[in-house]
Amino acid sequence: MSALLEVRGLAKRFGGLVATDGLNLDVAAGEIHALIGPNGAGKTTAIGQIAGEIRPDAGTIHLAGQDITRLGVPARVRAGMTRSFQITQVLMNASALANVALVEQVRQGHSFRLWRPAARDERLLAPARAMLERVGLGARADVAAEDLSHGERRQLELAMALATNPRLLLLDEPMAGLGTTESAAMTVLLAALKQEVSILLVEHDMDAVFALADRITVLEGGRVIAHGTPAAIRADTAVRDAYLGAA
Amino acid sequence: MRESSRQIFVLVASFALLAALPWIAGAVGRPDLVTLGSQACVMAIAAASLDLLMGRTGLPSFGHAAWLGLGAYTVGILAFHARDLGPPWDQWAVQAWAVWPLAVLVPAALAAVIGALCLRTSGISFIMITLAFAQMFFFLFVALKTYGGDDGLTLRRRSTIPGIAPRDDVAFFYVCLAALVLVLLLLRRVAASRFGTVLDGIRQNERRMMAIGLSPFPYKLAAFVLSAGIAGLAGALHVNLFRFASPDLLHWTMSGELMVMVVLGGLGSLWGAMFGAAAMVVLHAVLAQWTEHWQIVLGPILVAVVLLARRGLWGALGGK
Numbered sequence: 001m002s003a004l005l006e007v008r009g010l011a012k013r014f015g016g017l018v019a020t021d022g023l024n025l026d027v028a029a030g031e032i033h034a035l036i037g038p039n040g041a042g043k044t045t046a047i048g049q050i051a052g053e054i055r056p057d058a059g060t061i062h063l064a065g066q067d068i069t070r071l072g073v074p075a076r077v078r079a080g081m082t083r084s085f086q087i088t089q090v091l092m093n094a095s096a097l098a099n100v101a102l103v104e105q106v107r108q109g110h111s112f113r114l115w116r117p118a119a120r121d122e123r124l125l126a127p128a129r130a131m132l133e134r135v136g137l138g139a140r141a142d143v144a145a146e147d148l149s150h151g152e153r154r155q156l157e158l159a160m161a162l163a164t165n166p167r168l169l170l171l172d173e174p175m176a177g178l179g180t181t182e183s184a185a186m187t188v189l190l191a192a193l194k195q196e197v198s199i200l201l202v203e204h205d206m207d208a209v210f211a212l213a214d215r216i217t218v219l220e221g222g223r224v225i226a227h228g229t230p231a232a233i234r235a236d237t238a239v240r241d242a243y244l245g246a247a
Numbered sequence: 248m249r250e251s252s253r254q255i256f257v258l259v260a261s262f263a264l265l266a267a268l269p270w271i272a273g274a275v276g277r278p279d280l281v282t283l284g285s286q287a288c289v290m291a292i293a294a295a296s297l298d299l300l301m302g303r304t305g306l307p308s309f310g311h312a313a314w315l316g317l318g319a320y321t322v323g324i325l326a327f328h329a330r331d332l333g334p335p336w337d338q339w340a341v342q343a344w345a346v347w348p349l350a351v352l353v354p355a356a357l358a359a360v361i362g363a364l365c366l367r368t369s370g371i372s373f374i375m376i377t378l379a380f381a382q383m384f385f386f387l388f389v390a391l392k393t394y395g396g397d398d399g400l401t402l403r404r405r406s407t408i409p410g411i412a413p414r415d416d417v418a419f420f421y422v423c424l425a426a427l428v429l430v431l432l433l434l435r436r437v438a439a440s441r442f443g444t445v446l447d448g449i450r451q452n453e454r455r456m457m458a459i460g461l462s463p464f465p466y467k468l469a470a471f472v473l474s475a476g477i478a479g480l481a482g483a484l485h486v487n488l489f490r491f492a493s494p495d496l497l498h499w500t501m502s503g504e505l506m507v508m509v510v511l512g513g514l515g516s517l518w519g520a521m522f523g524a525a526a527m528v529v530l531h532a533v534l535a536q537w538t539e540h541w542q543i544v545l546g547p548i549l550v551a552v553v554l555l556a557r558r559g560l561w562g563a564l565g566g567k
Contacts, residue, residue: 053454072457073457074460074461074462077457078460085455085458089452089454089455089458090452091447091448091451091452092451098444102445102448102459105441105444105445106456106460107459107460111444111445111461111466112441112442112465112466113440113441114436114437114440114442114443115436115437115440116440116441117436117439117440118439118440118441118443118444119439119444121441160455160459161459163459164459164460
């Protein structure tokens with residue numbers, strides 16, 4: 001069976017800096033695949049190219065067999081692949097519920113309605129409430145995003161990505177800035193998602209990575225220096241030298 | 248989006264004051280105030296349409312005067328040719344029900360083409376390219392000697408509205424006021440709709456909107472076209488009000504004035520544009536009586552409002 005996401009020979013150069021250097025990556029259906037590496041290894045650039053925000057110089061990207069290399073960001077989302085952001089990108093003055101309802105509206109594809117009020121439309125609000133329940137924000141639905149705590153905003157970020165109903169989630173550091181307890185809660189949440197959606201996870205929190213990942217790919221200088229199961233990566237001497245240190 | 252009771256009070260009081268303007272003008276013996284009121288309503292419609300772009304969608308168009316002018320010239324040119332046409336066209340070319348919708352459609356259709364080009368850019372480039380297109384129209388009408396060139400085009404008589412005498416300034420004021428109310432109610436409805444929600448999202452975080460699967464371009468273009476059409480209606484009213492269309496209506500300084508009205512009233516506040524437009528029209532009239540260098544006085548007033556009332560006149564009047 002072919003992989004859900006197939007990245008082949010992806011390359012990107014910014015002037016003299018080689019950010020991605022012949023990256024090959026497979027994410028199988030139903031797996032959590034972690035992409036790790038030291039700062040500057042090219043993880044965020046790689047996610048940017050896979051999501052469609054950065055155009056690669058060379059290489060191909062296939063999602064479920066479909067060539068998506070030339071598609072823009074919105075088309076890739078409609079094809080079934082959604083990213084979340086390292087720095088939370090939500091509409092700050094809108095409530096958590098309104099943020100997710102907006103995603104639901106875009107997913108339903110009826111945004112050229114100019115007459116009926118959107119804010120009381122149960123066809124949008126009901127699924128949005130259910131999604132907030134799922135990520136544990138049910139009780140905070142009516143709070144403005146700017147008044148949510150950092151951890152709650154990370155949950156909202158995840159809810160918005162999930163509400164697009166993707167087959168593959170690209171999660172860019174979902175644990176960024178979270179405390180120990182919050183990270184543990186997010187780990188439980190992501191583990192529960194695995195039943196329905198495949199995940200490509202970029203993360204610095206190694207506890208979370210080793211708890212969640214089925215397979216791990218290690219980047220350094222834009223190249224893959226190792227990939228395999230968590231146990232194999234932990235044992236890999238090259239990875240230890242480059243990244244994991246004395247861990 | 249729901250107005251607070253204080254905001255509703257301000258709106259009701261403002262519209263009551265406007266509706267009573269002809270009586271007030273009669274009582275103080277200043278019938279010219281009625282024309283001033285009509286002008287305020289017309290500019291308020293144009294400013295509110297620009298606010299849909301600037302305030303709601305985050306598109307700072309610096310060429311909005313083009314749509315105002317095109318609406319005005321559509322009415323003016325059709326009336327100019329009315330005598331050359333055979334029946335029933337000669338009558339239709341001066342009927343409000345026939346030419347005013349055209350004054351909406353002509354700018355809207357041109358905006359669909361020009362918007363499609365302008366919206367390939369953003370930020371400063373968008374400001375510059377909208378300015379460039381508007382100046383193109385300005386020079387076009389300066390060059391069109393048939394329609395008066397830079398002397399402008401006189402409208403022999405106002406567009407015919409059944410039941411309203413063409414020289415009745417008070418009746419025409421109520422036409423302008425009714426148009427303003429309808430436009431504001433329409434824009435409020437649009438702002439609260441699914442479409443308006445998407446425009447809000449595009450303004451606040453276009454990257455996020457794309458990341459949830461939305462292609463922003465068609466929505467921005469639709470806002471651009473709708474906005475141009477409403478400005479065209481303002482143009483149709485403007486040429487009827489003064490029975491005169493001039494290229495000055497398309498000049499970049501007019502685009503600038505519209506932007507000032509929007510910011511003065513409160514960017515993105517929908518109702519604010521009306522107060523910004525009224526303030527500009529009234530200040531212009533009062534200060535111009537006092538000195539021909541009235542803009543020297545206007546400048547500091549604008550600076551004070553922008554600095555002291557961050558959310559403009561609407562923020563100051565209506566509170567949070």
